[in-house]
Amino acid sequence: MLVLHTWTTPNGRKVPILLEELGLSYEIHFVDIGRDEQFQKDFLGVSPNGKIPALVDHGAEDGPLSIFESGAILTYLADKYHGFLAPSGHARWKAQEWLWWQVASLGPMLGQLGFFAVRSKEKAPLAIDRFTQECGRLLGVMEGRLAKCPYLGGEEYSIADIACYPWMVGATTMLKDALGRHLDGKPAIDRWMAALAGRPAVQRGMAIKPPVGL
Structure with a gap:
């Protein structure tokens, strides 16, 4: 299961676009940055920098994997699911x-x-x-x-x-x-x-x- 923590900002929409392009099933947890929810303890455990988006891949090879920073998330998903990024x-x-x-x-x-x-x-x-x-x-x-x-x-x-x-x-x-x-x-x-x-x-x-x- 892929769980995406995000909000309706430009950065927050990048990962949903890729997930949709890859045709993947995922769950969204909305983090309302207008209410400072990005600084709550539970979210900081996923994204230590207190920024959206963040992704948790519960199906990662070595157990659940948390990733923050949109560029890292996009690269991870593109590599894992072989789409929208050439392998070499x-x-x-x-x-x-x-x-x-x-x-x-x-x-x-x-x-x-x-x-x-x-x-x-x-x-x-x-x-x-x-x-x-x-x-x-x-x-x-x-x-x-x-x-x-x-x-x-x-x-x-x-x-x-x-x-x-x-x-x-x-x-x-x-x-x-x-x-x-x-x-x-x-x-x-x-x-x-x-x-x-x-x-x-x-x-x-x-x-x-x-x-x-x-």
């Missing part, structure tokens, strides 16, 4: 390259922009400008890659695309006003987003939400 060669490492680009750059920068430009009641113009410019630069990097190949890892859809997609949905919706012109003139990104949005597993993963009343 250039294709594997290009997908890993762009996966970690998302984890280290795209996600953190969009997250900071979201805080300073949208969620913070007190606006800090210097911070907003700093993160807007850096996010614009990263969107240019992504556009350049996707102008050369259909997917971030190359010719095949992979966990790199799965990792980036929920963040790009956020960039083009919640952060649309903040990013402004940086979203314009990105036909390769637009094409890529349309392709992923049309995948049924992506739609199911993006639609996760806690039961009413939770």
